[in-house]
Amino acid sequence: xxxxxxxxxxxxxxxxxxxxxxxxxxxxxxxxxxxxxxxxxxxxxxxxxxxxxxxxxxxxxxxxxxxxxxxxxxxxxxxxxxxxxxxxxxxxxxxxxxxxxxxxxxxxxxxxxxxxxxxxxxxxxxxxxxxxxxxxxxxxxxxxxxxxxxxxxxxxxxxxxxxxxxxxxxxxxxxxxxxxxxxxxxxxxxxxxxxxxxxxxxxxxxxxxxxxxxxxxxxxxxxxxxxxxxxxxxxxxxxxxxxxxxxxxxxxxxxxxx
Numbered sequence: 001x002x003x004x005x006x007x008x009x010x011x012x013x014x015x016x017x018x019x020x021x022x023x024x025x026x027x028x029x030x031x032x033x034x035x036x037x038x039x040x041x042x043x044x045x046x047x048x049x050x051x052x053x054x055x056x057x058x059x060x061x062x063x064x065x066x067x068x069x070x071x072x073x074x075x076x077x078x079x080x081x082x083x084x085x086x087x088x089x090x091x092x093x094x095x096x097x098x099x100x101x102x103x104x105x106x107x108x109x110x111x112x113x114x115x116x117x118x119x120x121x122x123x124x125x126x127x128x129x130x131x132x133x134x135x136x137x138x139x140x141x142x143x144x145x146x147x148x149x150x151x152x153x154x155x156x157x158x159x160x161x162x163x164x165x166x167x168x169x170x171x172x173x174x175x176x177x178x179x180x181x182x183x184x185x186x187x188x189x190x191x192x193x194x195x196x197x198x199x200x201x202x203x204x205x206x207x208x209x210x211x212x213x214x215x216x217x218x219x220x221x222x223x224x225x226x227x228x229x230x231x232x233x234x235x236x237x238x239x240x241x242x243x244x245x246x247x248x249x250x251x252x253x254x255x256x257x258x
Contacts, residue, residue, distance in 0.1 A: 003113070007096040009089060011058045017089050021051055025082055028064065032075035059085070111169060127228040128180040129257065132156075134172055137165060145251065146170070148178050152223015156199040158254035168258060177257035184253035185229035187217045188246050189238050199249040203227070205241050215239075219247055 009017040020041075027037035038048035056063055063082040067075050078086075135155070136147035144165045146158045156178060170176070192200050206226065207218035210233060217229045217239065227247050239245060 003100060005096070005100050007093045009092065014054075014058060016055065016058045017085065019093070021055060022086055022089050024048060024051055025055075025063065025078060025086060028076055029078045029083070032067075032077060034064075034076050111167075124179060124257075125181075126179045126255070127182040127230075128178070128185070130178040130180070130225055130227075132176050132178045134170060134174050134176050137170065137172060139165070146176075146256065148176060148254075150178070150221070150223055150225045152221070152225070154201055154221045154223040154225055156201065156249065156254065157251045158256055159251040160256055164256070168256065170256070175258075179255040179257050180227075180249060180253060182216070182228045182230040184249065185227060186248040187219060187229045187231065187239065188248065189243065191246055192248055196248075197251065199247070199251060199254075201227070201247045201249070202244060203247065205239060205243055205245050208239060208241055217245075219245055221247075 006018070008015055024037060024041060027040055028034055031037050031040070034048050034052065035045050038045050041048075052064060059081070061081040062079055063085070064076050065079055067077055130150055132148040132150050134146055135149050138145045138147075139162050142162055143159055144162045146160065146165075148156050148158060150156065158178060164170075187205075191202070192198075194200070201219075201221055203219040203221040205217060206220045207216070209216045213233055215231055215233045217231070219227045219229065221227060229247065
């Protein structure tokens with residue numbers, strides 16, 4: 001099976017422009033005759049006129065204009081507005097084809113298509129959307145702990161439900177995104193105890209920006225990844241740009257994206 005689809009532009013709930021109508025307009029523009037264009041497309045003159053009249057009835061401006069006199073005794077040509085519509089249609093049709101081609105990656109697997117749709121339409125307000133590679137999956141009852149490798153040597157763990165692992169089709173080696181809200185990251189200047197389930201990542205403070213009672217911290221990890229954290233100013237008075245600091249992130253606060 002193959003996913004496919006045809007592209008149409010509608011107006012006021014009616015079919016306006018499709019590939020056949022565009023071809024008719026382009027042939028009229030090239031030949032200068034509705035009759036000759038219809039003949040090339042193996043349709044009757046009446047059918048061609050019905051298509052043109054249907055388009056003209058919906059268009060904001062006329063699509064064709066008659067010419068008189070001359071060597072050929074006059075003919076038909078497109079208006080500048082019609083040529084703009086043709087260019088617009090071709091651009092939309094190109095994007096539509098790219099859209100369909102991306103869906104074709106799914107083959108005959110509807111679950112894979114669901115994942116592709118999620119990647120296509122998902123947007124998130126989370127400041128941290130970190131590319132990662134899934135290195136390990138450990139499942140214990142209803143939950144699974146994923147080990148994610150960021151750029152460089154940085155590694156973090158995420159805990160999600162075992163059902164999510166199955167529904168997303170996660171497997172070792174697949175590309176993922178670690179999505180973390182800035183308010184779910186704590187930055188401290190003293191290295192925390194390793195006796196914790198939280199992720200502890202070291203780096204250098206690159207930016208400090210204040211706004212009202214809040215402070216935004218940019219921590220550049222050793223592997224090059226930039227983490228953005230948001231906290232209250234009064235709890236972070238000892239932080240300075242250029243100093244070593246540590247990010248503390250609960251595995252429960254790391255969402256997985258594909």
